[in-house]
Amino acid sequence: MTRRTPIPDTVTLHVPFHIVRRGGRKEMQMPEGAAQARRTDNTLVKALSRAFRWQKMLEGGAFPTISELAAHEGIAAPYLSRTLRLAQLDPDIVEAILSGCQPADLTLEALRKPLPSEWARQRSHLAALCRHHET
Numbered sequence: 001m002t003r004r005t006p007i008p009d010t011v012t013l014h015v016p017f018h019i020v021r022r023g024g025r026k027e028m029q030m031p032e033g034a035a036q037a038r039r040t041d042n043t044l045v046k047a048l049s050r051a052f053r054w055q056k057m058l059e060g061g062a063f064p065t066i067s068e069l070a071a072h073e074g075i076a077a078p079y080l081s082r083t084l085r086l087a088q089l090d091p092d093i094v095e096a097i098l099s100g101c102q103p104a105d106l107t108l109e110a111l112r113k114p115l116p117s118e119w120a121r122q123r124s125h126l127a128a129l130c131r132h133h134e135t
Contacts, residue, residue, distance in 0.1 A: 041100070051085070
C-alpha cells in the first residue's frame with residue numbers, strides 16, 4: 001500500500017472574468033487570450049438573415065421602395081434601412097458571425113451604424129471599434 005495525500009473536501013478555483021451586459025442580458029467575458037467556446041449570437045444571425053432577405057426582396061422587385069417593404073414588414077423604414085446595411089458586410093465578417101467567431105463585444109448596434117463600403121476597411125473599422133469598446 002502507498003500513502004496518498006488526502007483529497008480535500010473542497011477545492012477553490014479562481015477564474016478571472018468579468019460580467020458585461022449584452023442585449024439586455026448579463027454575460028461572462030473571459031480575459032484576452034483565454035480559450036472561449038464559440039458562441040453564436042442569435043441576435044446578429046437573425047439580423048443578418050433579415051438583411052439578406054430584405055435585400056433579395058428589393059432587388060427582385062417585390063417592393064420598389066424601402067418604405068413599402070417596411071410597411072409590409074410592419075416596422076419603421078429607418079430601422080429597416082439600418083439593418084439592411086448588414087447585407088453589404090464583408091463575407092468574412094458574415095462567416096465569423098454565423099460560426100460564432102465574431103469578437104465578443106461586437107453588437108448589432110455597431111453593425112447598424114454606417115460602415116466603409118470596402119471590405120478591408122470594414123474589418124479594420126470593426127476591429128478598432130471592438131478594441132475601443134474593451135477599454
